Amino acid sequence: MTQVDEIRMQVMWNRLISVVEEQALTLLRTAFSTSVREAGDLSAGVFDPEGRMLAQAVTGTPGHVNTMAEAVLHFIEEIPRDRMFPGDTYVTNDPWKGTGHLHDITMVSPSFLGEELVGFFACTAHVVDVGGRGFGADGKSVYEEGLQIPIMKFAERGEVNDVLLHLLRANVREPNQVVGDFYSLAACNDVGHRRLIEMLEEVGLPNLDSLGDFILSRTHAAVMERIAALPKGSWSNEMLTDGYDEPILLKAAVTISADKVHVDFAGSAPMSRWGINCPMIYTKAYACYAIKCVVAPDIPNNSASLAAFDVSSPVNITNAARPAPVSLRHVIGHMVPDVVLGALAQALPGQIQAEGAGALWNIHISARPAAGAEGRRAEVLMFNSGGMGARPTLDGLSATAFPSGVHTMPIEATEHTGPIVIWRKELRPDSGGDGTYRGGLGQIIEIAPAEGHEFEFSAMFDRVNTPPHGRDGGAPGAAGEVALDDGTRLRPKGWQFVPAGKRLILKAPGGGGYGDPAKRPEAARAEDRRRGYVTGEET
Template identity: 60%
Template structure:
């Protein structure tokens, strides 16, 4: 029986979606999958409560919140008191943006001040303060209390502030549609501020924001001139560059941080729309050198299928300002956006790829950590396999 027939998904909602969105099959499928997740979660919760003879969750919740807050406060108390600061420059949209962070560590809280960050943008990369605060707190928690459950009690001791004319505290009517492009870079800026306070625990900068690629594929010459079998499609891809090197280990390659998003397989993506992947491979030599090497980015080469062409919306960063190394490590390789004939394209905005050309994305590599002279002979031998 379908979810709509069982009342789990409202039939009117399904009809509205089917008749008012461009890719109704995908959107309705998303709604059904979310409904299925919620139903399974509900079943398992009820089974757990039956197993332990719980009539409600109030007592359990209170225990978890109390222990989470106590553990977070203990982690803060173990830090040295004082202020640490960092400024990280990224590409922005049309002009570079500085993300400024000052952390003040007190006995029972950490204040995170974003004053000094660049002003708002006319483009949609502005971030509401709740979004900026979430990623700023996430960075601090990863550094000082990674094992503590993530809930309101464990986050309460982190206090985030930003001036109203700051791109990380967007005010109405500032556009915020692609806020992740800047918001996903906030953790590296915060971690950079913590570097001197927590030596030997903070990784180098990584690629940060996902390289989301929104492709609009159309029949060549328009629908009216399309040959049999031609079709239109909207395809969204999630691609990740390299993470920064860690003090004791190389950075993970093509790994999303701070996002946890993974992309579909290229086979599944090619099934969704008339696109062809010619390459999706590690980008040799893209990780910054150092005692520990930064994670590698990747190269993605894509074209429309025969009889089609496409536009794409670029939402990329770390092209003009690559991820920086730490403690003597080299910067990671900058990203690049181009056609297969070498034509350089913009890192942001809607652009056209001619039918005879392929789009090539070269994603950034993570920064290195520590002096390269301290890199082990075994690691140097491995590096040779990756183009160093």
């Protein structure tokens, strides 16, 4: 390949990334659910005819993007080539073949140039409801957690499957939002397809074969170069998390060889009887993300970069077997990066951040009129974040969603979806762990039913009993708290009730500190006090 050819391929690679960015923006602009529209809880990407991910949109979460990279292969296996037609769109929410729980919808669409299959577009998004018990940990099996959609056709040759839509409407609490999001996902793939065909016709390429080979070969070479520079050996780490009714132990062993980084979760806690189990597809997504953050953060994420990382586990809470309840698989999945990073910190001392809040402090609210009052019912999903761990040279980021990367949801948009009032949403002073570099702050959120209403909420919180650890002498972050405004302590997981006139107060955990607190500059401490980050008072 000549230098001119390489430049041309690089330009088309960049063009392909712009195609998937427009694909993702279509989903953001048309989605009905606030979790997608406001928080960016989604993914979008383009794949070659073999199902290898060539490019992903920057907008999206590792849990969606990296699971989607594997999910497309399941679609190809399930739907033979002779049953694929232009105008098709396929769908599933199978936790073991999609993204780990029923609330995430994955759609895959074949892309044809004339009669030739040139690739696939895929996207995922979290919808507000899938029926069953709702978004929570209380189910005893996946059958209780909602409507299961096996890999099937959402549309064939452009004709939408009306039977599927009728089933959806009959099984979910917010049919208009859910069906609207299905159409949004399908439109997202359609936009990607149109832009890809325009690109291929414009540059005169018959398919993606040569561009795909260029992308994957260059990525593979770059990742191999990074792995070659790493120390070789095995290191292990463990972490205790809250669990549902008893603590959950997570263990990871990281082995770096000449051309692979392998993570094994043997020794982690057995499967739970509650819905906090994590299918392997989701555990793998976040384990790979943790490694990539350290080894190759600037190398594009595609099938070639992901292939350099192996993840294994016997059946346990990180590799849950069907039909385990998995609705809150993110609570364990979001802890996976800190477990892996703790092992890598031994291989790469002085380079790895402290532990943070990890799991999002999501809350799903089911609001209704109080007894004798008039009003409306609504399902409201709100994403909140604790603090990140301090970094080796910088303070931790406050109220930031690591590792999921979702955006903060504006309170105005959240209140608009249902009869609730958010009275307070602010940084939580004194919650970041002390150290040479301070851990990021958590936040305080105060939520009440609107006048004449009450609500039940699904608590899906962690780090209440087991706060994030500091690193290299740094202090732990503050543990989280869940209570009513009258001081009544509530459980960190499970469906619970907030009566009319009461307020729910959430205090998200802070991140752990990094390094010896005695070495923190006095100027930094003075700035913490000036900004109100540190008061010396417990909050």
